[in-house]
Amino acid sequence: MLAVLRAQNLLMSMKDSVLDEVYTNNLPAEEVDDSTRSVALITDVRSDLALPGNDDFHAQNKEVEIQIYYKLDGDDPDEFETKLKHLFIQNGWSMVDDRGHTVDPETQQLTATFYFVFFEIEN
Secondary structure, three states: OOHHHHHHHHHHOOOOOOOOEEEEOOOOHHHHOOOOOOEEEEEEEEEEEEEEEOOEEEEEEEEEEEEEEOOOOOOOOHHHHHHHHHHHHHOOEEEEEEEEEEEOOOOOOEEEEEEEEEEEEOO
8 A cells, every 4th residue: 555545544543633634645726825724745755675585675664754734823733743643653653753843934834744654564
């Protein structure tokens, strides 16, 4: 399964989520300037080959980037982000980076960016 779809399914299953929508690969045009909703964008970063043997590979490390755009005047996202990290770790992902919070210069929305890797053994 594509890592972005695996991550999307996981985020959409999250209880008590502040997210109104979870997108993969790109944001729809109508979401780009909408600061009234909290949305996540999941994109592929890379797939690295792993477990080499017999002139082949037998696993992949699949990395995704999760960008979260919080609605203006939303609640403090700290509790949500902690739950998000627990959710991914408890479901076999490893967190490789947390880029912290920034403010989108166009919409003034608070944003957060996380990187997670899923180790998948090939059949």
